[in-house]
Amino acid sequence: MDLNTIIDKKIYSDGSAYFKIYNPDVASNCFAGNFVILIAREGAERIPLTVVEYEKEWLSILVQPIGFSTKEIVAFEKGESFSGMLGPLGKKMHNENYGTVMFVAGGIGIAPVIPQMMELKKAGNKIILVHGARTSNLIVMEDLAQQYTDEYIICTDDGSRGEKGIVTQSAEKIINSTKINHVVTIGPLIMMKYVALLTKKYDIATTASLNTIMLDGTGMCGSCRVEYDGEVKFACVDGPDMDAHKINFDVLLARNSRFVSQEKEVLI
Numbered sequence: 001m002d003l004n005t006i007i008d009k010k011i012y013s014d015g016s017a018y019f020k021i022y023n024p025d026v027a028s029n030c031f032a033g034n035f036v037i038l039i040a041r042e043g044a045e046r047i048p049l050t051v052v053e054y055e056k057e058w059l060s061i062l063v064q065p066i067g068f069s070t071k072e073i074v075a076f077e078k079g080e081s082f083s084g085m086l087g088p089l090g091k092k093m094h095n096e097n098y099g100t101v102m103f104v105a106g107g108i109g110i111a112p113v114i115p116q117m118m119e120l121k122k123a124g125n126k127i128i129l130v131h132g133a134r135t136s137n138l139i140v141m142e143d144l145a146q147q148y149t150d151e152y153i154i155c156t157d158d159g160s161r162g163e164k165g166i167v168t169q170s171a172e173k174i175i176n177s178t179k180i181n182h183v184v185t186i187g188p189l190i191m192m193k194y195v196a197l198l199t200k201k202y203d204i205a206t207t208a209s210l211n212t213i214m215l216d217g218t219g220m221c222g223s224c225r226v227e228y229d230g231e232v233k234f235a236c237v238d239g240p241d242m243d244a245h246k247i248n249f250d251v252l253l254a255r256n257s258r259f260v261s262q263e264k265e266v267l268i
Contacts, residue, residue, distance in 0.1 A: 030054035036087030106187025136161035193249035
């Protein structure tokens with residue numbers, strides 16, 4: 001089998017595509033927190049994507065078709081091969097027995113949450129997951145997530161599934177009823193900002209994943225520059241998992257919108 005051959009593909013209700021890809025060299029060295037650079041075809045854009053699962057010969061990723069390049073990737077079918085893959089990249093997550101860990105995931109932020117829950121579960125932690133989205137069809141990978149959780153709370157903005165409301169409301173209820181030793185949040189920047197503000201109020205150590213802001217993935221482009229504890233850091237080489245209470249989310253949110261007009265142009 002050729003490297004980077006798609007051995008399985010699944011489309012979720014929100015249009016996101018799950019790919020299981022053959023690449024023993026990369027897969028056998030992966031750990032939770034790692035990502036790969038995927039190149040769909042020769043000359044295509046380098047796309048950083050978080051690794052969801054990893055075995056000896058294969059790894060899986062989840063791709064949301066938002067821009068030109070991700071839509072191109074999602075169009076690939078089982079049996080086809082991507083042009084290239086580089087990795088694993090990024091720092092591995094810090095893995096220890098904290099006690100009870102609450103994960104707060106937004107939408108497809110569930111993808112990088114899954115391997116972290118898996119590893120922390122192996123380390124003896126109790127896992128509570130709060131998984132939020134705007135509406136029910138944006139709740140994806142529920143089948144995989146359930147394998148590693150002791151408690152799984154779904155919430156939607158419109159109330160079409162689970163609890164009605166935003167993730168911070170559900171998270172605060174849990175904090176007020178259960179001793180939480182550590183929080184991990186992965187999802188939209190605005191969501192992670194408010195999760196960080198919530199957990200700071202309760203003095204709970206919190207990790208946020210900045211995988212969504214990466215571009216080149218090797219520290220060369222500076223796209224994922226972040227103000228971190230008053231210093232300049234890069235999510236791709238210093239993260240992507242970082243102390244959420246040290247991230248300047250306001251600066252990050254402002255910088256993250258800088259390519260919106262160009263992306264709209266290429267999709268016309």
